[in-house]
Amino acid sequence: MLNFKNIALRRGVRVLFSNSSFTIHKGQKVGFTGANGAGKSSLFALVKNELHLDEGDFSMSPNLEIAHVAQETPAVACSAIDYVIDGDQEYRRLQAQLKKAEEDDDGLKQAEYHALLGVIGGYTAQARASRLMNGLGFTSDQENNSVESFSGGWRMRLNLAQALMCRSDVLLLDEPTNHLDLDAVIWLQDWLCKYPGTLMLISHDRDFLDTITDHIVHIEQGKAEIYTGNYSAFEKMRAEKLAQQQSAFLKQQREIAHIQSFVDRFKAQATKARQAQSRIKALERMEFIAMAHVDSPFDFSFAKPDKMPNPLLSLDKTDIGYGSTCVLKKVGLSISPGDRIGLLGPNGTGKSSLIKVLAGDMQPLLGNRYEAEALKIGYFAQHQLEQLQLDETPLWHLQKMDKKATEKDLRNFLGGFDFQGDKVLEAVRPFSGGEKARLVLAMLVYQNPNLLLLDEPTNHLDLEMRHALSVALQDYQGAIVVVSHDRHLLRSVTDQLLLVAGGKLQPFDGDLDDYRLWLTEQKKGEEKIVSDAEPTVSRKDQRKLDAERRQRNKPLYDALKKAELAVEKYHNEQRQLEQLLADPDIYLETSKARLRQVLDNKVRVDKALEEAEFAWMEAEEAIENAQ
Numbered sequence: 279m280l281n282f283k284n285i286a287l288r289r290g291v292r293v294l295f296s297n298s299s300f301t302i303h304k305g306q307k308v309g310f311t312g313a314n315g316a317g318k319s320s321l322f323a324l325v326k327n328e329l330h331l332d333e334g335d336f337s338m339s340p341n342l343e344i345a346h347v348a349q350e351t352p353a354v355a356c357s358a359i360d361y362v363i364d365g366d367q368e369y370r371r372l373q374a375q376l377k378k379a380e381e382d383d384d385g386l387k388q389a390e391y392h393a394l395l396g397v398i399g400g401y402t403a404q405a406r407a408s409r410l411m412n413g414l415g416f417t418s419d420q421e422n423n424s425v426e427s428f429s430g431g432w433r434m435r436l437n438l439a440q441a442l443m444c445r446s447d448v449l450l451l452d453e454p455t456n457h458l459d460l461d462a463v464i465w466l467q468d469w470l471c472k473y474p475g476t477l478m479l480i481s482h483d484r485d486f487l488d489t490i491t492d493h494i495v496h497i498e499q500g501k502a503e504i505y506t507g508n509y510s511a512f513e514k515m516r517a518e519k520l521a522q523q524q525s526a527f528l529k530q531q532r533e534i535a536h537i538q539s540f541v542d543r544f545k546a547q548a549t550k551a552r553q554a555q556s557r558i559k560a561l562e563r564m565e566f567i568a569m570a571h572v573d574s575p576f577d578f579s580f581a582k583p584d585k586m587p588n589p590l591l592s593l594d595k596t597d598i599g600y601g602s603t604c605v606l607k608k609v610g611l612s613i614s615p616g617d618r619i620g621l622l623g624p625n626g627t628g629k630s631s632l633i634k635v636l637a638g639d640m641q642p643l644l645g646n647r648y649e650a651e652a653l654k655i656g657y658f659a660q661h662q663l664e665q666l667q668l669d670e671t672p673l674w675h676l677q678k679m680d681k682k683a684t685e686k687d688l689r690n691f692l693g694g695f696d697f698q699g700d701k702v703l704e705a706v707r708p709f710s711g712g713e714k715a716r717l718v719l720a721m722l723v724y725q726n727p728n729l730l731l732l733d734e735p736t737n738h739l740d741l742e743m744r745h746a747l748s749v750a751l752q753d754y755q756g757a758i759v760v761v762s763h764d765r766h767l768l769r770s771v772t773d774q775l776l777l778v779a780g781g782k783l784q785p786f787d788g789d790l791d792d793y794r795l796w797l798t799e800q801k802k803g804e805e806k807i808v809s810d811a812e813p814t815v816s817r818k819d820q821r822k823l824d825a826e827r828r829q830r831n832k833p834l835y836d837a838l839k840k841a842e843l844a845v846e847k848y849h850n851e852q853r854q855l856e857q858l859l860a861d862p863d864i865y866l867e868t869s870k871a872r873l874r875q876v877l878d879n880k881v882r883v884d885k886a887l888e889e890a891e892f893a894w895m896e897a898e899e900a901i902e903n904a905q
Contacts, residue, residue, distance in 0.1 A: 281335075283337075297501070305475070305476060306476055311497070321497075322346070326344065346450040351425065357424060358428065359404070365439070365441060376395070403443075410439040414465070414466070459763055464794055464797060483736075490508075493505065578691075580753065586756070588615055589648075590613050590615060593635070593647055594647075595644070596609040598635050606632060611783065620760055620762070621633070655730075655731060656730045659733040663711070666718065668705065672717050711738035714738070727756060729759075735762065736764040758771060852880075852883050
């Protein structure tokens with residue numbers, strides 16, 4: 279349990295938040311939200327004992343193993359898999375003690391350490407590390423590569439794998455999806471849903487938060503407040519609160535009008551695809567989303583493009599790749615006004631290369647690229663953040679693009695991206711990644727393109743800016759091609775999905791839930807590949823063996839199902855009791871007996887949930903070992 283009582287944190291003279299109280303219980307999965315700079319990372323530093331409170335009290339249960347992702351990765355020569363295994367510090371300690379016992383020829387100590395290694399699962403450490411690396415996108419061939427051979431983004435994945443390798447009681451994750459593609463995000467989401475410890479998660483990915491979290495701590499206006507439920511539940515509660523404020527009402531109506539115009543246009547196109555149905559369901563709750571963001575500092579939109587030739591851009595029998603390596607063959611693609619295309623596919627299959635060829639940043643190996651005479655591309659990619667003039671200001675960057683514009687007009691435009699007052703005259707160099715990304719997006723919007731090519735546009739952006747971008751893209755009248763690990767953005771702004779896989783570009787018949795199933799099937803297919811050395815078995819014998827295996831493992835699957843039902847039951851009971859304890863009336867003098875009963879029930883349910891989760895983990899491990 280982590281208990282925060284009347285806490286206050288400052289950064290210099292600025293108070294991040296104060297007079298804030300909340301408790302995080304064992305096994306809860308808590309998402310932390312709020313604008314960049316609100317104090318989320320500072321709160322994590324407090325838990326890691328890297329920062330001390332200015333006011334109030336913070337306490338937690340003793341001897342908790344706390345894991346977090348290192349922000350720096352040393353350029354070490356050890357293998358990647360050894361670096362990941364280092365995350366299990368107890369295993370490494372026992373390994374060292376066992377080695378010393380062997381050197382001392384101490385048989386009793388050796389037996390003791392071997393037994394302890396068995397208890398902590400030390401003999402499966404290599405396999406656990408390998409599974410973590412595979413889930414985060416590493417191939418088996420890369421496991422033995424040195425850490426120093428990987429780029430910065432892949433080293434961050436190694437740091438994440440190392441944190442997950444730790445058998446922790448509390449796991450702190452600060453924007454873990456920033457360096458991941460969609461496939462790795464989906465895998466990490468599934469892993470965290472099964473994580474048995476207490477999770478504290480900072481993320482600006484609403485789908486990620488929705489699936490994983492059961493509580494939200496939101497920091498705004500100098501206060502940290504906890505809400506029960508996932509991010510959508512928090513948004514609804516906050517929307518209801520903000521909807522009562524008259525000053526917010528008019529802006530809320532403008533947001534809803536933007537969304538409604540998109541819904542009307544989209545419904546006219548939606549005929550048969552399951553993807554269309556899933557998006558309409560998502561749009562049904564968008565009014566709540568708009569209400570929850572009425573006080574956003576961002577307010578911008580795309581102007582109607584001057585010209586809209588048809589087609590805007592096309593590729594004909596195009597091979598795409600680097601040097602002599604071809605990653606996509608015979609690509610045929612025609613982009614027309616109004617097209618809203620999302621690119622899906624595993625990491626390394628050629629999505630970013632395709633975007634670069636479309637943008638004209640890279641030449642195709644073979645085939646033709648045709649563009650309309652009036653084509654005007656707005657291209658966003660992470661490397662463009664590095665092309666900003668660091669010693670110049672946001673105002674200078676726009677003045678360079680439009681020398682005739684008045685300073686007043688440019689200031690008003692930049693204000694929509696939350697560059698207010700003197701911020702427009704500050705040098706870009708000390709800007710955060712999020713501020714630089716906002717400036718690049720502002721420059722892109724100002725160009726008034728008729729084709730947007732977006733490669734991971736939401737990296738570094740907070741939830742408010744992501745929402746503003748989503749609303750602006752919904753109202754955009756040009757064509758869009760986007761690669762993103764942000765599933766909410768993909769659902770909101772695309773109506774056609776293309777799959778980049780197996781050296782081909784082809785339509786994907788389904789929605790993002792179907793893509794998740796497709797990924798699962800792909801992994802199963804890879805796991806079914808067996809070596810030629812294995813003996814062949816007839817179909818009849820194979821069916822017999824499969825039936826025997828199912829029968830033999832039936833008690834294990836029954837135990838797993840029973841444990842899962844118990845975990846779900848006690849989780850629901852725990853949430854109900856927490857809601858009762860959140861009611862101020864229960865602490866009145868007249869409710870003493872009821873409070874005592876609720877607290878007793880809470881202790882009982884917490885213990886039962888802990889036992890059920892342990893049984894669930896044991897059942898899963900037994901099935902894994904049996905297979």
